[in-house]
Amino acid sequence: MDWYIGNEWTDATRGLHKKVLNLNLQLHCVEKPLAISTLIFTVNKSCANLGDRPSKYLANNDESQHEMEMGTAVTPIDCYLELLMQQFIAGETSACSIKTKSGDTLQFELKLELIVINTQIETLKGAELHKLALQYKENGVAMYKTYPKFAFDYFVRAAKLLITYKPFDKLDSKIEGIEGSELETLFVQVQTNIAACMLQEKRYEHVIYHTDFVETQEDPSEKSLYRRALAYYHMQEFEKAQLTIERVPNYEKKREFTKLLENIATSWKSSKANYKQVVQRMFS
Structure with a gap:
């Protein structure tokens, strides 16, 4: 050669x-x-x-x-x-x-x-794939603060592995060596981490997409709800942002959520005032 x-x-x-x-x-x-x-x-x-x-x-x-x-x-x-x-x-x-x-x-x-x-990745069973995706997720968490773009790459790699097993409730645990619920839990965590990266990039519609799972979960994590609400706030979808926050138990006692609610209220009021002024000018 x-x-x-x-x-x-x-x-x-x-x-x-x-x-x-x-x-x-x-x-x-x-x-x-x-x-x-x-x-x-x-x-x-x-x-x-x-x-x-x-x-x-x-x-x-x-x-x-x-x-x-x-x-x-x-x-x-x-x-x-x-x-x-x-x-x-x-x-x-x-x-x-x-x-x-x-x-x-x-x-x-x-x-x-x-x-x-x-x-070959294609030869991995569910339990082995879960272990690899978890490693990618943990690497991403370790790199997030200092190297967010590299963290994002790890989170995406983990998500691509896990998504091959959707729908998770159809997984045969006897063959794959793991329950589908474990893969789903990790997938949700990875999606929440991707949402954090998207917030940094100000890609708010992508944040909404990656946290869409909260609409079907009875008890979604506070992180996923906060990131979704923050994205709605920046998109000026103030009502949706408020309703998302109100799903958090005892949100009134959580500083991060109360501060965001204050910002939502202020911006919402300003938005309504601006809209009213625009309408008045149109018909004056």
């Missing part, structure tokens, strides 16, 4: 690039890591321009070998490393780079030594 030497791969959107330097095929097997994979790789050269950016794998200055389990990264650099490693063939050595938003270019050299585990 001499033709493979010098081969390049680029993800311009994320600023990722790799160029193949060498290929030592193991047992003549051409295999790339999948989204569910455990692998052994070596950092052949220390990373240039890493600075104080956190990374589980690139922080050491010396040549080092690591075990990587896909889907466990909780820093941007390590998330990008996972994406890069999925473009490697076992036995491949490549020069890699990550271009940051600040204009710096991280440069390093990696070798994929061995793929220990490689699993």
Whole structure:
């Protein structure tokens, strides 16, 4: 496979690039890591321009070998490393780079030594899929405050896994090893987390879409109700926002909800006054 030497791969959107330097095929097997994979790789050269950016794998200055389990990264650099490693063939050595938003270019050299585990998502049973989706959700929660866009990506990945098992009440627990209600509970949590990300992006209609489940739940979480009410408030759907808040038990004693209700009342009153002025001008 001499033709493979010098081969390049680029993800311009994320600023990722790799160029193949060498290929030592193991047992003549051409295999790339999948989204569910455990692998052994070596950092052949220390990373240039890493600075104080956190990374589980690139922080050491010396040549080092690591075990990587896909889907466990909780820093941007390590998330990008996972994406890069999925473009490697076992036995491949490549020069890699990550271009940051600040204009710096991280440069390093990696070798994929061995793929220990490689699993197709389609082969997972419900219990295994739940475990993976839960891991993605927890990674997203860990990254949310500092790296919200990466958190959003994890939440979406979790939702895509879980949605393949809808409708959850049709799941055969004896075959899948888990009750459908557990998958549904996790799906609702993930949807609520996606709604939080959508609020940050001011994508209020998407917040309403991702919290639509509250309309069919008897006792939805306060987080989901608050985020839905806040989205209605920003969309100037004041009555819907108020009715959503009023579904929360003892909302009058909860500062976050009472403050939002005050804002709703003030904005609603102002909106009615503005509407009245517009009508008066139309017929004056």
